[in-house]
Amino acid sequence: MRIEPVPMDDSERLVVEVSQALASNAPLRIRGGDSKAFLGRPVQGTPIDTRSHRGVVSYDPTELVITARAGTPLAELTATLDAAGQMLPCEPPAFGGAATVGGMVAAGLAGPRRPWSGSVRDFVLGCRVITGEAKHLRFGGEVMKNVAGYDVSRLLAGSFGCLGLITEVSLKVLPKPRALSCLTVDLEAAEALRELSAWRRAVLPISAACHVDGRLHVRLEGGVGSVASAVDRIGGAELDPCFWDDLREHRLAFFDDPRPLWRLSLPNASPLTALPGDTLLDWAGAQRWLKSTAPAAAIRQIAHAAGGHATCFTPETDAEPFTPLPPTLLRFHQQLKRQLDPRGLFNPGRLYAGL
CATH class of the missing domain: 3.30.465.10 (Uridine Diphospho-n-acetylenolpyruvylglucosamine Reductase; domain 3)
Structure with a gap:
């Protein structure tokens, strides 16, 4: 007991x-x-x-x-x-x-x-x-x-x-929402981002969107009618809702890769950017997980050019975990x-x- x-x-x-x-x-x-x-x-x-x-x-x-x-x-x-x-x-x-x-x-x-x-x-x-x-x-x-x-x-x-x-x-x-449905659709990353943009304009009840391994995974939550209508529009196959738990807890196969793990946080609707490694798109593309051995400066420059920042989630690297702050912002923190x-x-x- x-x-x-x-x-x-x-x-x-x-x-x-x-x-x-x-x-x-x-x-x-x-x-x-x-x-x-x-x-x-x-x-x-x-x-x-x-x-x-x-x-x-x-x-x-x-x-x-x-x-x-x-x-x-x-x-x-x-x-x-x-x-x-x-x-x-x-x-x-x-x-x-x-x-x-x-x-x-x-x-x-x-x-x-x-x-x-x-x-x-x-x-x-x-x-x-x-x-x-x-x-x-x-x-x-x-x-x-x-x-x-x-x-x-x-x-x-x-x-x-x-x-x-x-x-x-x-x-x-x-x-908790009254209705839940999870779908997976076979789409390349660029097409997935275009579809997500269209679904956002159509105010579909999306509460999670992730692209990995050539497939877009979507979670729909809300009223019964709105979720059913969105399922009809998106199509695809059913997805086990546990996928989102595994994504959140870094239990997906993507995270097993031994290369350093980086998190790029970018503005909403940022265009698809070539990254030096394997990528998982989360938050409809606003959060991008990267497995890469590229230099920290190169990864951070890509994130900065896109209007975002990069955090290293792998402690064994020589990279600073968080993006260095500009002098003015650092003084404010101090x-x-x-x-x-x-x-x-x-x-x-x-x-x-x-x-």
Whole structure:
């Protein structure tokens, strides 16, 4: 018989550990499930573990808001929402099942539904965070309009723990769609992008679109009638809905290739660009996964020329994981870091040197 972990408020212990690090000027490496530890620059510091600070604090399905502690497993949050017929639309990856709510927000990674529903940041309503001065503060709230000045809770999304230690998050959730259908169509990449553009203009209820191995894969979600009409228009063969889970979690055969993995984030409707390696198109082409041994500078130049940026998901390479920031933007990041973490305690250097 499986015994479920008991929800626990362990914030006092976390504040004490941050206070001790502040007193000794010792850097901290924030960790939850460590499911995304591979992403970013390596961090040297004393581990501070959030997993004992866990549990859903409040959830009212009628309000479409859930509040959970940072160490809560993402799978537990998803199961709670699923039981009420709701979901977190940004579909964050769990990468092996160990992911926590705090790590989900800190990494800011979203799944196949991202272009149609929004990013992790778009669903963060508020949070509690321990700052670099060991203060346990609350930012934002449980309603979208509760924002004044800097929206710190959303700044934390994608910060990889460099700004503070997230202890609690309030998230906007949505009902699951009434109808779902997944299709696969034999199309080359250029033709697939043209079709997706036409379907976008026709307002088809697409919630995911991926092209790999000469086939376009599409997920349709919405009302029963609109989904049925879109199925008739697109045609093709039925696709197992688990495909989207495998894509989100990098379990498709494409990701088994031993070459370094790059993620190119490009503007919507970007034209097809020749890339030096094998490519998987996600987000209807706005996210392009690349398996390549080409130099980092060459890959980043291609992404920059298309109006986007490139991130290296393979830690064993010599490439910087994130695209270097222009001097002005880097100064802004450094100023923000000094405001929230003046002594540089949290995950030093995880994003960039000096951050």
